[in-house]
Every structure is written in C-alpha cells, then in structure tokens.
Amino acid sequence: MTRYDLLVKNGTLVLPYHGEIRADLAVSGGRIAALGEDLDGAEEVIDATGKVVLPGAVDAHFHLGIYRDMALDAFEETRSSLVGGATTVLSYFRTGRHYLDRTGPYRTIFPEALAAVGGRAWTDYGFHLAPMTVEQIEEIPWLVAEHGITSYKYYMFYKGFDLAANSRDARAFTMGDEYDLGHLFLIMEKLAEVQRSRPDRRLSLSLHCEQSELMRVFIDRVRGSGAVQNLRAYSEGRPPLTEQVAIAEAAVIAAHTGADVNFLHLSSAEALDAASRVPGRRETTLHHLCLDHDDLDARGGLGGKVNPPIRTRDHNEALWEGVRDGRIDWVASDHACCMEEHKGDDLWPAHPGFGGTALLYPVLFSEGHLRRGVPLSRIAEVASANPARAYNLWGRKGSLAVGFDADLTVVDPSATRTVTTDLLLSGQDHCPFEGVEVTGWPTTTVVGGRIAFRDGETAGPPSGSYLHRG
Secondary structure, eight states: OOOEEEEEEEEEEEETTTEEEEEEEEEETTEEEEEESSOOOEEEEEEOTTOEEEEOEEEEEEOTTSSSOHHHHHHHHHHHHHHTTEEEEEEEEESBSSTTSBOOOHHHHHHHHHHHHTTTOSSEEEEEEEOOSHHHHHTHHHHHHHHOOOEEEEEGGGGTOOTTSOOSOHHHHHTSSOOSHHHHHHHHHHHHHHHHHOTTSOOEEEEEOOOHHHHHHHHHHHHTSOOOOSHHHHHHHSOHHHHHHHHHHHHHHHHHHTOEEEEOOOOSHHHHHHHHTSSSEEEEEHHHHHOOHHHHHHHOSSTTOOSSOOOOHHHHHHHHHHHHHTSOOEEEOOBOOOOGGGTOSOTTTSOOOBOOGGGHHHHIIIIIIITTOOOHHHHHIIIIIHHHHHTTOBTTBSOOSTTSBOOEEEEEEEEEEEOOTGGGTOSOSOOTTTTOEEEEEEEEEEETTEEEEETTEEOSSOOOOBOOOO
C-alpha cells in the first residue's frame, strides 16, 4: 500500500537545536509527514545509507538580476542553489542603477520583478526590498499586507558612493531622495510603526554597514599611494573601522526608534565585536569565512571584489569562532552572478560581487564541521533554521520536523571534489573558490517534496513558489 509520496531511508537526520538521529523521513503532499524507523510504502525512495540529511538551506542573502536579466538569473542561479543544498532564496531588490535601472513606486515596479521570476525558480523564493525614496518608505504598510514583504534594507555607504565605490555621485546612482542618516531614521521609524500593528510578524531592517565619510578618506589614500590597486588595496580602502562606525551609528538610531535590525555580511573581527555589543541579528558569508585577499591577488584578477571586501585569515578565524559560539546567527552566500567582463582589469570600476550559493552546505560541512568541529546541528541552524526564524519562515522552512515543508538535502560526507565553475551550475563564468578542495556534497536536493536535483543534474522543470511572509 502506498502511504507516502517520498521516503528518505537509512540516513542520519540533522535536527536544528536538537542533534542527529538515525531515522527514515516520509513526505506526503509536499510536507514532512513522519519520522521513524522502518517506514515503508512510498511511490519513490531515496536511499540515504551512509549519508547526512539536512533541512534545505535558506540562503537569505541573494541578488537575483542585479547585473543580468532577472528571468535568466532566476533560472540559472536558483539552479545553482540546488547544488549547495539551498531550497529557499531570499533576494534583495531595489530601484536605481542595476536591477531594472529605474526608479518609481514599488506598486509599479515590484510586480515586474515577481513576473520575471515566476515560473523560472528552482527553489522557493522571497524578497527583501530597499526603500530608496520617501515615497517607497510610505509604501511599507502596503508591501507587508499585499506582498508579505517583512524585511527591508539600507545601504549605509550609498550616502557617498556608488556600488563599485568608483563614483561619489551617489544621487545619480540611487535615483532617489537624500540618502542619508535621516533617510535611515525614516525607514526605521516606519518599520517600528508597522511592527506595532503586526505583532505576529518580525519586521526588520537589514543593514550594509560601511561608513561612507571614512571610506572617502581611506579610498583617497589608497588610490593616491602608488600601491598596486588589487584586492588588498580594496580592503585597505574599506577597512574594518568603517564597519565599526556604521554599526554604532545604526544601533543608536535603532535603539531610538525601536526598529529590529540585521547586521549583514560581517567581514571582520572588529565588525563582529561591534555588532555583538548591540541588539540585532548577525550574518556573515562563505567568502568572509574562507577567502584571503592575498591568496586571491596571487592568482591574479579581480573576481574576488565584493562589498565589504575580502580580508585575511585572522578575520576568517574570528568569524568562524562567531559561528561556533552563536554570535553569528546565520551564514549566507550573498550570491550575485557577475561575469568576468564586468570585473575587467581596473579595480575601481569593477563590479563587486560573485556567486557562491552552490557552496553553502559544502563549505559549511567541509570547513565548519570536518575541519573545525562545528556540530552538524549548528551547521543546520546557521544555514537554515536561524534565517527561517529571522525572516518569518519558521513553521514552514528550516527544520526536518513533521509539518514543515519537505525541503531537504542529502549530503555524502565522504564526497571530495575540487571546485570548478562548471560544477556549480551557475551562469557565472568564474569563481573565487576555483581549485579549492571541498568534502561533503549534496547528492539529492528536494524542494516541496519533489526531487529537484540528483547526482549533479536538475530533475524536472523549475517549480519554486513565491513566499508571502506577511
């Protein structure tokens, strides 16, 4: 008799906040229906003997369509997510330069983004929006109610620079209003107001913390120093001090308004220390955990340019300690598909960002669990459960508990592969992790109870759904 749609048999299930159990997992109607021993009666069976079963990762920092057509990015880059065991992506979106290259009310523009992604995503997906104008700030109550957008963003360095830090004509880049601390105050004030009327949801503002006035001083020094303009120079032009000061500024305004904040992509020991001293949730990325600018400079090229910059091994280890001890709430990829032609040979005009979603669980498993002894339950927390909790997805995403969406990935803990661009199934034509040996790769990724990726290839058409979080 067929009782279930899918069974995952004989694996080690990793339960966030609890630990590991040896059990079978049953799926019915797109949800996890049962955990137990010797479950049977399914249309399809995945044999997970010798493998680890993790809740599908919630890659909470993504940039669909920032440099390319959004529909193409949705197809190719969420496909890449499956390789790394991510079954949900939460993408940032804003008006201004890049993305759709225009401004206006979100009532007009956001439906275009939804239409571009709809039917093309392999994972489930949602959006964080950045209010770039006062008009958009006033749209927040409507965005929460109509589209379930409960998370927003403010880029602190846009007060004085464009995305690449190549121009100080920030107004032309943002295509918005005065983008200063007053604008930040208005966003936080509005979020706190809406939060009081919606106590059932966590409304939050995610912050890119780099202080633009200090950046101006350090960038001018670096550009005039005569030093090679490489990734080391980029880090020196945007040093940890700029993160520290920006975190302090934002924390004071958040305390005054009562807004709930997330400190994004912390890149340094100093940033982690500063963010750990104030209320808020904290994120870091795979590249800030693992990459060193001198190593990348030795290989040549500007593929590793990203904001905030890649730093050094000492900062890597400080951030890993934050993952271990709980100061880091979640780890994301900050995935932004950026082709080599947009990097070029000149540091300052080079577009920042690169893809990494395909490495989310592999790097956390290899570098976090195997090399540094981070428990698998903690890996599942920072990759899945904690971002789900932060962004109003808990109860659906982030766990292998009965009743949750059947989003999971089966990882072979002994599979060792050398990272290549082709392996990642992304549209991007380079990867800063190229040549790195990684152990622990997903063999199967399941989205909503359907096998979407198996043995290095996608299965079936993309079937990801939009996540209304309101």
